[in-house]
Amino acid sequence: xxxxxxxxxxxxxxxxxxxxxxxxxxxxxxxxxxxxxxxxxxxxxxxxxxxxxxxxxxxxxxxxxxxxxxxxxxxxxxxxxxxxxxxxxxxxxxxxxxxxxxxxxxxxxxxxxxxxxxxxxxxxxxxxxxxxxxxxxxxxxxxxxxxxxxxxxxxxxxxxxxxxxxxxxxxxxxxxxxxxxxxxxxxxxxxxxxxxxxxxxxxxxxxxxxxxxxxxxxxxxxxxxxxxxxxxxxxxxxxxxxxxxxxxxxxxxxxxxxxxxxxxxxxxxxxxxxxxxxxxxxxxxxxxxxxxxxxxxxxxxxxxxxxxxxxxxxxxxxxxxxxxxxxxxxxxxxxxxxxxxxxxxxxxxxxxxx
Numbered sequence: 001x002x003x004x005x006x007x008x009x010x011x012x013x014x015x016x017x018x019x020x021x022x023x024x025x026x027x028x029x030x031x032x033x034x035x036x037x038x039x040x041x042x043x044x045x046x047x048x049x050x051x052x053x054x055x056x057x058x059x060x061x062x063x064x065x066x067x068x069x070x071x072x073x074x075x076x077x078x079x080x081x082x083x084x085x086x087x088x089x090x091x092x093x094x095x096x097x098x099x100x101x102x103x104x105x106x107x108x109x110x111x112x113x114x115x116x117x118x119x120x121x122x123x124x125x126x127x128x129x130x131x132x133x134x135x136x137x138x139x140x141x142x143x144x145x146x147x148x149x150x151x152x153x154x155x156x157x158x159x160x161x162x163x164x165x166x167x168x169x170x171x172x173x174x175x176x177x178x179x180x181x182x183x184x185x186x187x188x189x190x191x192x193x194x195x196x197x198x199x200x201x202x203x204x205x206x207x208x209x210x211x212x213x214x215x216x217x218x219x220x221x222x223x224x225x226x227x228x229x230x231x232x233x234x235x236x237x238x239x240x241x242x243x244x245x246x247x248x249x250x251x252x253x254x255x256x257x258x259x260x261x262x263x264x265x266x267x268x269x270x271x272x273x274x275x276x277x278x279x280x281x282x283x284x285x286x287x288x289x290x291x292x293x294x295x296x297x298x299x300x301x302x303x304x305x306x307x308x309x310x311x312x313x314x315x316x317x318x319x320x321x322x323x324x325x326x327x328x329x330x331x332x333x334x335x336x337x338x339x340x341x342x343x344x345x346x347x348x349x350x351x352x353x354x
Contacts, residue, residue, distance in 0.1 A: 005108040006116045009132035015113040016137065018096040019049065020077025026054045026062055026084065026091075028126075029187035029194035031153025031180050033083035035127035035146040036100065038201040039134055040080060046139045052076065056084060058192030058256070059282040059325070063089050063312050083126035085316050086114055100133065102126050103317055104299060122159040125150045131163060145171050145206050152180040171207050179207035182218070185225040190254035196220040231255035240265060240274070243339030243346045247272045250344040252280030259289040259323065266291040273301060277331075277344070286331040289323035298322045307333040 007015070023044065027037035037053065044051040052074065056062055062084040068091055071079070078096040088107030090097050097112040102123050108114055115133065117124040124132070127150025134140040148167035151159075167176065183201065187194045200217040204210045210218065231253045238261075240247035247269055249261055262276035273296055277288040290298050299322055302315035307330035314324035326334060332342040339347050 005114060006119065007113050009115055009129060009136050011113060011136075012098070012115060012133035013137045015096070015098045015115075016043075016047070018078065019080070019098070020096070022050050022052070022076050023078035023080060024052050024054060024071065024074060024076035025080045026056065026071070026082070028083040029055050029057060029192065029197075030083070031184040032125045032127050032150035034183055034194060034198050034201060035150035035153070036082040036125075036130040037198060039127060039130040039143050039146050040082060040100075041202065042143055043130075043134045043137060043139045047137065053198070055194055055198060057194075058187075059285070059287075061312050062091055063087060068092070082130060086116060087312070100126055100129050102129060104319060106316065122161070124161065125154045127151065127154075128161060128163060142205065145176065146201060148176050149180045149183060149201075149207065152177055153184050175207040175211065179210040182210060182221045182225060185221055185228055188228045188231075188256040188260075189224045190227070192256065196224075228255050228257065232257045232260055235261050235276075235278075236264065240269070241340070241344060241346055242272075245272050246338050247274045248277065248335075248338075248340055248344050249274065250277040250279065253278055254280055256281060256287070258287055259321075262289040262291040262323075266293050269293050273298070275338075282325070285325045285327055287323070287325045289321075291321060305334055305337045307331075 025037060025040055027033045041051060041053060060067060062081055071092055076095060079092050080098045082100045085103050086099055086101050086105035088109055090109040090112050093111050099112050099114045102117050102125055104118060115129055117129055127147045131140060131143055131147035134143055144163060144167050147163055151161060151164050183197045186197045196217040200210055200215055203215055235251045235253055235257050238249055238251045240249045247265060249265060258276040258278040262274050265274045271294050274291045275288055277286055279286050281287040292298055297319050299315060299319055302322055306315060307326060309330050310326060315322055341347050
């Protein structure tokens with residue numbers, strides 16, 4: 001339904017020319033978002049733009065009113081948003097905006113150039129879309145490995161992308177996988193500070209240099225990985241509680257390990273919808289990740305159980321991988337609709353959810 005509103009990477013050069021002298025680049029803090037950010041920053045530098053970057057941090061949302069006010073104060077002449085979703089809103093509607101993204105859209109803004117692969121099969125990651133944008137302006141040299149990191153970090157497999165096959169041959173899949181894991185680590189820590197990961201991507205010339213220890217940022221990423229490993233080991237000790245075909249795994253951790261826990265249980269439970277809920281990630285909120293071991297459309301499932309006060313932090317992502325963040329009362333409402341009480345225990349009258 002959104003086909004007419006989407007653009008191809010070939011449209012990037014024309015859109016980029018409208019950004020003005022001081023564009024702002026905003027992107028997600030996972031391996032795909034960071035790699036896309038590094039590709040786009042390299043492109044803008046090669047094109048002699050004076051670009052400012054902003055990495056989305058722990059608990060932040062690019063479309064929230066607080067974030068909009070922060071960006072307005074920077075007074076950029078243009079905006080690029082990468083790997084942060086697509087809605088019918090534009091963060092700064094009065095300046096030229098490019099949105100590069102691979103998630104299922106909740107709408108399409110009128111005043112932006114949206115470069116999306118959602119209609120492709122397979123759907124390319126944001127980093128791969130960014131690489132194709134770089135190629136469209138002839139600035140892709142030396143950036144292929146970054147696209148590969150984003151593909152591995154977001155998809156775990158390459159799904160037949162020609163660019164991934166080329167990167168595997170040039171850089172080696174083992175080095176790419178290890179580098180992607182390292183780059184992904186900081187955003188899952190208690191601080192959620194992914195700036196060292198981005199800086200390392202901008203300095204390194206390939207995955208082996210990311211891993212070499214040549215730059216001090218590698219040590220910071222290794223420490224982040226150790227922190228997340230300990231948090232993950234602790235969360236793995238918690239078992240699921242069931243209401244119908246919904247499995248709830250609820251724990252408390254300052255680290256963003258709930259998506260990893262949901263994915264772990266997805267491989268262990270058959271024919272279930274798995275919700276990994278983290279009550280300790282951010283004060284006043286419950287952050288949760290939802291996965292399915294069957295063919296459930298998770299976006300549709302969450303829409304059916306959406307609390308009345310849920311905001312833009314709820315139910316985004318992919319058909320097979322979504323989640324969100326809810327305040328206490330809304331979380332209780334959500335649990336109740338699934339057949340759990342406020343503490344996550346199954347209610348006696350719970351019935352199977354489909």
